[in-house]
Amino acid sequence: MPKRVDHDLRRREIGEALLRIASTRGLQAASMREVAAEAGVSLRLVQYYFHTKQELLLGALAYLGEQLSARVEAHIRALGLPPTPRSLVYGTLTAILPTDAESRRLTRTYAAYYTLVLDEPQLAADHGTSYPDALERFLAGHLRAAQQTGQVDPGLDAPTVAAGLLALTNGLGSSVLGGQRDGDAALAILTYHLDRLFGGDHHVDGSRTEPDAAGTVAP
Amino acid sequence: MPKRVDHDLRRREIGEALLRIASTRGLQAASMREVAAEAGVSLRLVQYYFHTKQELLLGALAYLGEQLSARVEAHIRALGLPPTPRSLVYGTLTAILPTDAESRRLTRTYAAYYTLVLDEPQLAADHGTSYPDALERFLAGHLRAAQQTGQVDPGLDAPTVAAGLLALTNGLGSSVLGGQRDGDAALAILTYHLDRLFGGDHHVDGSRTEPDAAGTVAP
DNA sequence: GTTTTGATGATACGCTCGTATCATCAAAAC
DNA sequence: GTTTTGATGATACGAGCGTATCATCAAAAC
Incomplete structure (x- = not known):
């Protein structure tokens, strides 16, 4: 040999x-x-x-997943240990928003694979759609934990809110990649919505946005 | 000749x-x-x-824009005339969510062009990024109107909420095209967030509960 | 009725792609 | 020291791509 x-x-x-x-x-x-x-x-x-080329594409996709997971974990840790429900949700979503060179690279590549899956749906069977689903369940679980500690309105439906947050973040990311706004603007929009969700954890100001969170009750 | x-x-x-x-x-x-x-x-x-092929791509993109605009207008009209701030926002966002064959076709094609613009950014200069921007301003304007009539919390920042709603809808659309969920599930998530935003149903315009979109709200 | 010209058909060129084939080279195995 | 075999280089093949060229045909212009 x-x-x-x-x-x-x-x-x-x-x-x-x-x-x-x-x-x-x-x-x-x-x-x-x-x-x-x-x-x-x-x-x-x-x-x-x-x-074959398909093998190369799938192999590289696995590496991309590893890089993305590593970034999410690093972002969560950067918000302090031990992680709180709030830092887990906040860290996860800000990690996948293209705000710096690395996250832009990751999301840009992810978007390229997304289109590839749209064109050749049989690729999704081998390797793919499970990741966003897992992320959504991850978020929903920690949202529910935040509800139990009173940081988030317990009247909300955690899975629906989690799905909404992830979709919001992905949509914001698309707008950044598309050049509609820059990463800081997108981050401001995301934090605005997150801060509305995680009411005041320190002090309670008079005009809180919580009342409309009930949703089903007419004012 | x-x-x-x-x-x-x-x-x-x-x-x-x-x-x-x-x-x-x-x-x-x-x-x-x-x-x-x-x-x-x-x-x-x-x-x-x-x-040339670029000419063909750009020409077809113009036709796609026309079809999309027509669908948005039709969806708004379907919610009743004259349009209310609520029906304008609701109709616009549900129109661009892939819930049926036509909207799926439109959003699928739009996603294909999105990736094309990512690959060749010089295309965006000729024809492109203005549409989402216009949509966002459109939504922000009618959100502000809804705030003045008391349907939406006046303490919210209308442009930020409008950007969030559009990003949410785009993100949900991506998840539908990617096969993560079906159109009905995405519509339920969107209406959940819209109903949270538009607190209680209005009474002055008469009881115009939406014809086709009611019933999907599930807390 | 001839000429002009807009519209259309047939075909070829040069390029890049994914993939396959054939040959080579050096380290391990015996 | 010869043989075996994993790793690598050079090159070719057939297909599809965007684009260009040449020819043709019929209706309008005169």
């Missing part, structure tokens, strides 16, 4: 080269040859470590 | 053939040859009416 090489490491290097291309020029610019050039290897090597 | 043909009509037919392909198989499947086949004309004719 010749020199044994670390296949997992090589695969990761090539996969992350694809992610780098996808984050700047889109997935459709990520041809096998471009990926090889970006990774500094020959086309043959890309084929060697990923037998 | 030979028979004079209606160029605008021909262009529309070809452009809508592209939109049909984009709504089902994505924009990347919409090659000149595929568009020609879908429109039932020769490749040469597509080239004749749209000198």
